[in-house]
Amino acid sequence: MDIFKNFLLQTLELPVEDVESCTNGLSHHNFEKNQFIVSPGNISGYAYFVNKGVLRMYSIDTGGKEHIIQFAPEWWILSDRRSTYLNEPSMFYIQAVEDSEVVFIKKGFMEEIIKTYPTSAAKTTMILNRHIMLMQHRVNLLLSATAEERYLDFLTTYPGFINRVPLYMIASYLGITPESLSRVRSELSR
Amino acid sequence: MDIFKNFLLQTLELPVEDVESCTNGLSHHNFEKNQFIVSPGNISGYAYFVNKGVLRMYSIDTGGKEHIIQFAPEWWILSDRRSTYLNEPSMFYIQAVEDSEVVFIKKGFMEEIIKTYPTSAAKTTMILNRHIMLMQHRVNLLLSATAEERYLDFLTTYPGFINRVPLYMIASYLGITPESLSRVRSELSR
DNA sequence: CGAGCGCTTGATTGAGTTCAAAAATCGTGG
DNA sequence: CCACGATTTTTGAACTCAATCAAGCGCTCG
Numbered sequence: 001m002d003i004f005k006n007f008l009l010q011t012l013e014l015p016v017e018d019v020e021s022c023t024n025g026l027s028h029h030n031f032e033k034n035q036f037i038v039s040p041g042n043i044s045g046y047a048y049f050v051n052k053g054v055l056r057m058y059s060i061d062t063g064g065k066e067h068i069i070q071f072a073p074e075w076w077i078l079s080d081r082r083s084t085y086l087n088e089p090s091m092f093y094i095q096a097v098e099d100s101e102v103v104f105i106k107k108g109f110m111e112e113i114i115k116t117y118p119t120s121a122a123k124t125t126m127i128l129n130r131h132i133m134l135m136q137h138r139v140n141l142l143l144s145a146t147a148e149e150r151y152l153d154f155l156t157t158y159p160g161f162i163n164r165v166p167l168y169m170i171a172s173y174l175g176i177t178p179e180s181l182s183r184v185r186s187e188l189s190r
Numbered sequence: 191m192d193i194f195k196n197f198l199l200q201t202l203e204l205p206v207e208d209v210e211s212c213t214n215g216l217s218h219h220n221f222e223k224n225q226f227i228v229s230p231g232n233i234s235g236y237a238y239f240v241n242k243g244v245l246r247m248y249s250i251d252t253g254g255k256e257h258i259i260q261f262a263p264e265w266w267i268l269s270d271r272r273s274t275y276l277n278e279p280s281m282f283y284i285q286a287v288e289d290s291e292v293v294f295i296k297k298g299f300m301e302e303i304i305k306t307y308p309t310s311a312a313k314t315t316m317i318l319n320r321h322i323m324l325m326q327h328r329v330n331l332l333l334s335a336t337a338e339e340r341y342l343d344f345l346t347t348y349p350g351f352i353n354r355v356p357l358y359m360i361a362s363y364l365g366i367t368p369e370s371l372s373r374v375r376s377e378l379s380r
Numbered sequence: 381c382g383a384g385c386g387c388t389t390g391a392t393t394g395a396g397t398t399c400a401a402a403a404a405t406c407g408t409g410g
Numbered sequence: 411c412c413a414c415g416a417t418t419t420t421t422g423a424a425c426t427c428a429a430t431c432a433a434g435c436g437c438t439c440g
Contacts, residue, residue, distance in 0.1 A: 059330050067333035069326055081323040085316065091330070114304060114311035121304035121311065126275065128318040133271040135325035136259055140249050140281070142332040143257035143365045147428070166386065175333045180428055182388050337396070356418065370396055372420050 001028055003051040004103045007075065011127070012113065012120045022113065028103045031096035038080065038094035043087055046104040047079035048072070053100025054164055057092050058172065068173040071097070071158070071165065077105070077127065097165055142175055148184050150174045191218055193241040194293045197265065201317070202303065202310045212303065218293045221286035228270065228284035233277055236294040237269035238262070243290025244354055247282045248362065258363040261287070261348070261355065267295070267317065287355055332365055338374050340364045 005023060008014045014022060028051065031037060037055065038044045048055060050072050057078055058068040069092060072078035083090035084107050096102075114121050137157075141150050151174060155162065162170065171181035191213060198204045198212060218241065221227060227245065228234045238245060240262050247268055248258040259282060262268035273280035274297050286292075304311050327347075331340050341364060345352060352360065361371035 059334060061334040065334070067330060069329050069333070081319045081326060085319045085323070108312070111312040111315055114315070115308045118305045118308045122298070122301040125301055125304070125315065125318060128315060128322065129271050129275045132318065132321055132325065133275070135322065135329065136271060139259050139325065139328055139332065140257060142329065143259070143362075144249060144251040144255070168386065172333075177429060178387070179389085179430085183428090186388080358418065367397060368419070369398085369421085373396090376420080 001026075001051075001103065003074075003101075004028070004049055007049065008113075012117075012123045014113070014117055014120060018117075026103060026105065026109070028101060031100045031102060033096055033099050035096050036093060037096070037102065038083070038090050038092065040091055040093065041089045042083070044080055044083045044090050044094070045087075045107050047077050047084060047107075047110075048094065049077050049103040049105055050074050051101040051103060053102075054097040055094055055100060055102070056097050056165075056169065057094045059092050066172050067175070068169060071161065071173065073161070073164070077131075097169070147174065147176045147180050148187065150176070151181065151184050151188075191216075191241075191293065193264075193291075194218070194239055197239065198303075202307075202313045204303070204307055204310060208307075212306075216293060216295065216299070218291060221290045221292060223286055223289050225286050226283060227286065227292065228273075228280050228282065230281055230283065231279045232273070234270055234273045234280050234284070235277075235297050237267050237274060237297075237300075238284065239267050239293040239295055240264050241291040241293060243292075244287040245284055245290060245292070246287050246355075246359065247284045249282050256362050257365070258359060261351065261363065263351070263354070267321075287359070337364065337366045337370050338377070340366070341371065341374050341378075 001023060004026070005019045008019050008022060009016060031053070037048060038057075040059075052074060054074075055072040055078050056068050057070045057072075057080065058066050060066055070078060078094060080090045080092050080094070082088055083092075110124055114124050141153055145153065151170075154170065154174060167181055167185075168178040171178045174181065176184075194216070195209045195213060198209050199206060204212060221243070227238060228247075230249075242264060244264075245262040245268050246258050247260045247262075247270065248256050250256055260268060268284060270280045270282050270284070272278055273282075300314055304314055331343055335343065341360075344360065344364060357371055357375075358368040361368045364371065366374075
């Protein structure tokens with residue numbers, strides 16, 4: 001939980017003396033590699049802050065293929081917003097890619113923080129805006145870039161990730177098959 | 191500007207008597223069809239609330255093809271978040287698809303609103319969360335759905351839009367060519 | 381140490397693109 | 411209100427990038 005307290009301290013700039021009380025009522029859980037935090041059909045009332053490890057959110061299509069919407073390494077927040085904020089059954093799986101430690105952020109937690117510390121509003125909304133930025137970038141890539149361009153962008157946008165996540169998951173994130181990614185990589189190393 | 195005041199009143203639930211003063215310092219502009227509000231290289235310090243009309247945000251790739259990241263009809267807010275919040279030159283065009291009336295929301299405006307009216311935090315962050323929802327859904331579709339499935343989803347997610355926006359733009363939004371969309375549509379009407 | 385998982389490589393297929401041109405629609409001025 | 415030029419949409423044929431199917435290799439970890 002200390003890592004999440006640091007997040008409140010450093011990123012949201014809450015007063016040191018209040019951080020303790022803020023985290024009362026928040027739970028954190030450990031998940032083994034491949035364990036599920038959310039499955040389709042669940043209603044997930046939480047956003048998930050990653051203390052340690054990596055999570056992925058993905059769907060499975062009618063043909064049985066996985067499609068990764070998002071990865072979340074340390075210090076990131078992951079959530080199926082539709083499920084969390086509209087109380088709908090999730091369409092996605094959220095799963096630990098490595099052994100992970102995850103803080104469960106109750107729906108409304110962030111809004112309470114803002115109400116109590118209005119000066120943190122800019123920081124809090126910045127997290128959401130940053131998330132939208134990344135999604136805008138991702139949509140643009142999916143619309144306009146080739147398999148190779150997407151892979152190269154991934155390498156620069158998420159340096160180090162290539163060593164933590166199996167290639168077939170990166171392929172799924174990029175919207176290509178593992179076979180194609182393999183060919184792209186061998187092309188690049190020519 | 192009255193429409194934006196209604197937005198503050200209804201969506202953010204600000205007190206009636208304060209709405210007037212909140213909008214001081216906000217400007218609104220009219221744009222003719224095809225006029226540009228933002229071009230690549232600009233730094234856009236605003237988010238754009240659509241009083242009337244439709245905007246689109248798009249990129250042009252190295253091959254000269256357009257790719258629409260997002261449409262924004264009435265009551266929506268459109269912004270290249272990267273440019274607005276990180277002060278970077280935009281990568282995108284923002285253009286009026288119809289004659290449009292647009293309110294320029296200064297960076298920081300929403301955060302000021304929250305500071306002044308902390309109880310609006312939930313409403314304000316909900317707008318951002320809703321935006322993320324839509325993007326998550328869009329990424330999932332781009333990763334997993336065929337041209338036909340994307341088109342059908344578009345029809346249900348944005349009913350009525352088909353009549354306001356030329357098909358070649360919808361094709362660009364869906365990540366397919368106008369020719370493919372035409373074929374999908376003739377298939378569907380068999 | 382072998383069974384399963386992840387990655388690579390090769391051959392074939394296919395959904396969607398590209399290129400070209402015709403048809404339909406729109407809009408604007410006479 | 412109509413005509414004509416421009417824009418948008420459709421249709422056809424050839425092509426292409428990435429997917430699929432299939433097989434083999436090499437770890438790893440149980």
